[in-house]
Amino acid sequence: xxxxxxxxxxxxxxxxxxxxxxxxxxxxxxxxxxxxxxxxxxxxxxxxxxxxxxxxxxxxxxxxxxxxxxxxxxxxxxxxxxxxxxxxx
Numbered sequence: 803x804x805x806x807x808x809x810x811x812x813x814x815x816x817x818x819x820x821x822x823x824x825x826x827x828x829x830x831x832x833x834x835x836x837x838x839x840x841x842x843x844x845x846x847x848x849x850x851x852x853x854x855x856x857x858x859x860x861x862x863x864x865x866x867x868x869x870x871x872x873x874x875x876x877x878x879x880x881x882x883x884x885x886x887x888x889x890x891x
Contacts, residue, residue: 806832806840834883836876846882850875 808816809832813825819837827835833843842848853859853875862873 806835806838808837808839834880836880842888844883844888845886846879846884849882850879 806814806816808814808819814820814823814827814832815825816835816837816839819827819835823831823835832838842851850859853862859875862875866873
């Protein structure tokens, strides 16, 4: 199953993901969840962490709110994770 910190006793406890996936998402759904908060799954997770640390993510979200256009960060993160995945333990 997932190593996301929101998985407790094989149930998802993330309030943001529950309406989307329910409390028992499959491992495949958990692996692509935008609210996943576990070890890096691939290069996209590393890029997202760097963007969050440097403030780029906050700036992108601010521009997104002002313009009303999605930045596409989540889809790029998912695409990078699929192209350059890290091996599962």
